[in-house]
Amino acid sequence: MVAYRISMKVKVINKSKHALPSYETNASAGLDIRANIDESITLKPLERTLVKTGLFMEIPVGYECQVRPRSGLALKRGVSVLNSPGTVDADYRGEVGVILINISNENFVVEDGERIAQLVFAEVKQVNWNEVIELAETERGEGGFGSTGIK
DSSP, X not given: OOOOOOOOOOXXXXXXXXXXXXXXXXXXXXXEEEOOOSSXXXXXXXXXXXXXXXXXXXXXXXXXXXXXOOHXXXXXXXXXXXXXXXXXXXXXXXXXXXXXXXXXXXXXXXXXXOEEXXXXXXXXXXXXXXXXXXXXXXXXXXXXXXXXXXX
């Protein structure tokens, strides 16, 4: 079975020492991005830092680029993206950075070229507020934070 991929053109300037991010498999949703740093960064437990990527993008209006954790890095090393998912807006033209946090009990060393996160592009819509006095009632009502069955 051949995966069907809808493609979109995104302008990119690559000032890093590394190849452009790529999909690891034909059906991957995310592109792995790499650290572009001159010296390794040691993250102690519960520390966070901004890791530069050397990538600058022009995302089409109506889309965002989500910066998400890599599942293997989270599971094996306890390292995640702090503001997950981070959003790169269509009008942002600065360097893409990744806020990494070490939630393990051991130091984690970020090396140049290491795959630190993944990028997922998604369509977004802006809202037009319709301010009202009351909302329609539902079975759930104001129940939240586990009210549908998590004890």
